[in-house]
Amino acid sequence: MPSPPRSRCGRGWRFRDPDRRNLCMSGICGVVVRPGKCSAGLPQRLDAMSATLRHGGRAPSTWYDERHGVALARLHSVGGTQRSPQRSACGRYVLCLDGTLHTRTTLQREFATSAGAAEEDATLLLLSIAARGLQRTLNECDGDFALAVWDRQEHVLWLARDRVGARPLYYGWCRGDLLFGMGLASLHGYPGFQAPINRDALTLLLRFGYIPAPHSIQQGIFKVAAGCVVRLTLAVREAGALAHKDHAGGRRYWDAREEMRTAIEARAHLPLSTRDDAVERLELVLHQAVSRRSPQEGTAAAFLSGGTDSSLVTAVLQSQSMLPVDTFTVGFDDPRHDEADWADQVAARLGTRHTRHILRRSEAETLVAALPDIWCEPFADASQVPTLLASMLVAGRHRVVMTGDGGDELFHGHTAYQRAIRNAAWNERVPAPLRCLLRRWPAADPERARLGGWPALRSELSADSVEAHYLLRVSRWRDPARVVLQTTEPATVFTDRARWLDAGEPADRVQYLDFLMDLGNGILTKIDRAGAAQRLETRSPLLDPAVARFAWSLPGGLTFADGEHKWILKQLLSRHLPERLVYRPKMGFGPPVAAWLAGPLFPWANALLDEQRLCREGYFDAALVGRIWTEFCEGRRKWHTHLWPILMFQAWLERHRCAIA
Secondary structure (H helix, E strand, C coil), X not given: CCCCCECCCHHHCCCCCCCCCCXXXXXXXXXXXXXXXXXXXXXXXXXXXXXXXXXXXXXXXEEEECCCCEEEEECCCCCCCCCCCEECCCCCEEEEEEEEECCHHHHHHHHCCCHHHHCCHHHHHXXXXXXXXHHHHHHCCCEEEEEEEEECCCCEEEEEECCCCCCCCEEEEECCEEEEECCHHHHHCCCCCCECECHHHHHHHHHHCCCCCCCCCXXXXXXXXXXXXXXXXXXXXXXXXXXXXXXXXXXXXXCHHHHHHHHHHHHHHCCCCCHHHHHHHHHHHHHHHHHHHCCCCCCEEEECCCCHHHHHHHHHHHHCCCCCCEEEEEEECCCCCCCHHHHHHHHHHHCCEEEEEEECHXXXXXXXXXXXXXXXXXXXXXXXXXXXHHHHHHCCCCCEEECCCCHHHHCCCCHHHHHHHHHHHHHHCCCHHHHHHHHHCCCCCHHHHHHCHHHHXXXXXXXXXXXXXXXXXXXXXXXXXXXXXXXXXXCCCCCCHHHCCCCCCHHHHHHHHHHHHHHHHHHHHHHHHHHXXXXXXXXXXXXXXXXXXXXXXXXXXXXXXXXXXXXXXXHHHCCCCCHHHHCCCCCCCCCCHHHHHHCCCHHHHHHHCCHHHHHHHCCECHHHHHHHHHHHHCCCCCCHHXXXXXXXXXXHHHHHHHHEC
């Protein structure tokens, strides 16, 4: 087998924006001026916000209504023809759209009046909105998008995100003016913008490695939640951020919990007589999903890690192409983290044109330095580094790249699921009085529970549900309010029983938590920002609604069978690859962070974690952070999982300090 093509980067990597300030921004932004406030200078204010959308000197399209103090902007699609902002034919609605529809064929059949109009997603959406309203339009649309609609008749601004959260959308207030954009950088560009750090949201960053919607790192700024629409009337805009907190994130137009309930109820009537029937059905819906996400012009590349999900998506994509598909992977110079050889073997078997790059320690510093610009608020999934590098490999050769994201969350792919289910079952056998006693006797230091022994056992025994056991699995800091000063950790779907899935088996319940939380807030945030930094669209066929409904309708014996996670995906993949490439240990895409922090990143981390600096800034318990940093440096504890979220916040704060009140 010939050696796969390799890339060289080292210090030779060049980001698309020379000063890196605008790497993460593309898409839409806008402002609605406070009622009664003079709209003079509105074009200049929008221009300051939309400066973050410019790449290579290309100015965004804009639309103004100075009488009502409304201004919208959108960057033109790279290689696309979208002309948003657009007005509806009736003149009532103005749409600002970023992203892609995957159900445009249905809209075309119903609403297209000419071949020209049918070419643009924004035009089709406007026709649908004018005919049947925004809510029904969103109900019937699938895609990766964020949008804003100004209703000129009712003077209402609507903001919405796609069902799973593939695209971001922030909004909030600055001195009474309502701002929105696809990243905090657009809001930071508004003249005079400053907002304090949201300490409560900071605890969520330390627990999960991301800040889930509707929260953001700055007070008064919110994120539209996945599958939600926010209606900002005149009264809501006048009331401001404090009054909006209870309604932040928006109202659901698509509800994963209801979809899962319906699919679970349908299991008894699933028309599958054998396991082979289920695999056949999966193959059909996955082929359709890949086809819907393939670009109309040109070809799509694929991220290929060599794991089940990316290999299956690549196999289907290659089967639909007459020419070899371009695939890309990133490996590490640490064999304990490197899967590049597996990806090479999969690529050779599938016949793709493969490129790989081995990320070496010497390159980590350059890439990590760019993270606060690319992720516009602190984000602490360390696999963001190889994901960024993989996006850089694709950039310039393709506009669209397929990913395997969603397979774990839909097809029982995480080993943590089974651990949570097992521990919850064991817990039920422990006498209830003992469990109640342990819950009233909290651990002196919950973080030590991650190190094993009696603290870990007590922590597990104190959990009272499979949801609580799974929260222990996904938490970086188990009690982040101990290290963030002057704060209270907000409730999430993990702790709010009213939002739990009340159907199916324990496996369904933990997968629901992951789908609702980690997918849109974590995984898709990672790949979208990395791709956007390189003007690259990332698309995830496994998150197609038809694939998701099918996965949720499957009995557990088809997703976790004979001790094998993602059983049905592997059965389908076995039609394309030999078993030795399908049934192998999973390593993941995590970089050797501990080695980086002890090596090339040590000076950077040591400066950010300086105790005097932490005391001066006043966000963290400096003594506690200093202690775990010292223990890490002395090799006594593997605290890198706890340190990375703090480092990501510190690096972001250093870069964006001018926007902090």
